[in-house]
Amino acid sequence: MMGSARLDDKEMRQTYADTILELARNDDRVIALEADLSSAMTTSRLEKELPGQFVNVGIMEANMMGIAAGLSIVGRKPFIHSFGQFVTRRAFDQLFVSLGYAKLSAVIVGSDAGVTAEHNGGTHMTFEDIALVREIPNAHVYEASDSYQLQYLLKKAYKEGGLHYIRTIRKKAVKLYDENETFEKAKVLRSGKDVTIIASGIMVAESLQAAVQLSQMGMEATVIDMFSIKPLDIDTLIEAAKATGVVVTAENHNVNGGLGSAVAEALSENFPVPLYRIGVRERFGQVGQTEYLKKVYGLNAETIVKEVKNRLEVVI
Numbered sequence: 096m097m098g099s100a101r102l103d104d105k106e107m108r109q110t111y112a113d114t115i116l117e118l119a120r121n122d123d124r125v126i127a128l129e130a131d132l133s134s135a136m137t138t139s140r141l142e143k144e145l146p147g148q149f150v151n152v153g154i155m156e157a158n159m160m161g162i163a164a165g166l167s168i169v170g171r172k173p174f175i176h177s178f179g180q181f182v183t184r185r186a187f188d189q190l191f192v193s194l195g196y197a198k199l200s201a202v203i204v205g206s207d208a209g210v211t212a213e214h215n216g217g218t219h220m221t222f223e224d225i226a227l228v229r230e231i232p233n234a235h236v237y238e239a240s241d242s243y244q245l246q247y248l249l250k251k252a253y254k255e256g257g258l259h260y261i262r263t264i265r266k267k268a269v270k271l272y273d274e275n276e277t278f279e280k281a282k283v284l285r286s287g288k289d290v291t292i293i294a295s296g297i298m299v300a301e302s303l304q305a306a307v308q309l310s311q312m313g314m315e316a317t318v319i320d321m322f323s324i325k326p327l328d329i330d331t332l333i334e335a336a337k338a339t340g341v342v343v344t345a346e347n348h349n350v351n352g353g354l355g356s357a358v359a360e361a362l363s364e365n366f367p368v369p370l371y372r373i374g375v376r377e378r379f380g381q382v383g384q385t386e387y388l389k390k391v392y393g394l395n396a397e398t399i400v401k402e403v404k405n406r407l408e409v410v411i
Contacts, residue, residue, distance in 0.1 A: 101270055103242040108265040110242040111204060112137040114249045115174050119148045125253070126166050130156045130177045136206060136265065138176065156181045160189035167199040172253060178212070179205030179262060180221035187227055195231040200256040202249065203228075204263060208238070208296060209347035210388035211264040212380065220380020226352020228260040229325050236325040238262040238295040238346075238354075241271045244322060247278050262296065269300035271320070281328035283335070287315030290403050291335040291342045295321050295354050297385075298345040298373075298394060305399035312400075314407060327357050333366045341406050342370045347394055350374035371402050 105113075119125040119141060129151045133139040142149040152159045156177055163173035175182060182205045183190065194201050205224050207213075212220040228236050235257065239245035245263055252259035271284070284299070285306050294302040299320045306316040317335050321328065336342055342362065344355040355372030362370060375392050389395045 102267040103270045105242050106137075106266050107239065107242055107245055107263050107268055108136045108206065110245050111176070111206075111249070111263070112140055114246045116141050116144065118250070118253055119145050122172065123148065124170060124172045126150060126171050126173050128152060128159050128163055128173055128175045130154055130159050130181060132177055136176050156186040157189040160186050160193050163201045164193040164197060164199050167194070167201055173201045174204065174249075175201055176204045176206065178207045178215070178219055178221070179224045180219055183224040183227045183260070184221065190228075191231055194258055195234060198233075200258065202252040202259045202261065204249075204261045206263050206265045208262045208264055209375070210380070210383075210392060210394060211266070211297065211347070211385050213384055213388070214382055216382040217380040222349040222375045222378075222380065223352065224260075224262060225324055225348050225354070226356070229352060229357070231258065233257065234325065235259045235323070236262075237323055240296055240299045240320050240322055241268045243270075243272045243274055243276065244278055247276070248322070251278070264297060268297065271299060278322060281323065281331040282320040283317065283331065284320055285316065285318040287317045287339065289314045289316060289339060289341070289407060291317045291319065291339045292345060292399060292403070293319050293321050293332065293335075293342060293354065293358050294345040295324065296347050297389075298347055301389075301394065301396045302345050302399055304396035305403065308396060308400050309403055312404075314403065316403065321354060321358070324354050324357050327361055329361050329365060332358060332361055336362060336366050336368045340368055342368055343373060343399065343403055343406060344370070345373040345394070345399055348374055350376055369406055371406050373398055373402055
């Protein structure tokens with residue numbers, strides 16, 4: 096059941112640390128790996144309580160992938176965290192070869208997704224992490240939209256095994272879900288007849304705001320939280336596309352290789368309809384607060400409303 100539009104009680108990083116601590120208490124095979132960011136992700140609590148299940152490798156993300164591979168080989172369950180660009184862009188070869196190619200299991204969490212990196216600026220603002228991990232055969236790629244969903248996805252990845260990448264912000268997100276929700280397929284949060292908005296992460300809340308504004312203008316939007324970008328829930332996507340005939344995607348990521356690309360690929364092969372992708376286009380990151388950067392890059396309800404109106408006018 097979708098909650099009201101308010102911030103979660105806990106920051107996403109606290110949810111991550113709490114969930115890993117819970118899993119580690121119940122399973123001594125769980126090992127948390129950090130690259131000198133335990134304070135940033137609040138996992139220092141795990142280091143104090145279960146020092147034998149925590150490894151700070153220092154600022155050596157590529158080495159962290161190798162350590163995780165070794166742990167997986169001997170039956171441990173590694174959870175890897177760093178900022179998104181460090182566990183993907185910086186360590187991609189080791190991620191691809193040591194974990195992916197070797198068919199080993201690990202849960203990789205990339206935090207400070209997209210514009211939420213804020214004052215860390217362009218070098219730390221990853222708009223390409225989803226694209227990179229999508230290229231690894233059999234890897235699962237998720238983007239968490241709120242705190243409860245993050246907790247669920249962490250436990251889901253732990254139970255399933257294999258290689259999982261979970262993208263998240265570190266601070267508070269808008270609360271979308273109550274604790275009776277399951278996340279095995281895409282979540283249809285609102286139904287409408289005129290357009291389908293497919294979103295992930297922080298763009299889900301923006302899409303819901305946009306849907307309210309569109310409704311006031313006489314346009315009804317279906318809003319889908321496509322938290323699993325790989326594998327993509329093609330059945331839910333095609334059903335919505337058939338019902339509305341127009342699709343708009345919204346993501347805190349480059350439009351190339353991320354959610355928009357995944358949706359475009361699925362639609363073109365199964366049920367082609369007019370599509371527009373909202374996201375970052377041919378730009379690097381920069382310093383700024385999240386709300387300011389969302390406006391700069393067009394990652395907000397205002398942009399979604401504008402582009403939906405444009406698409407509907409074209410279709411009409």
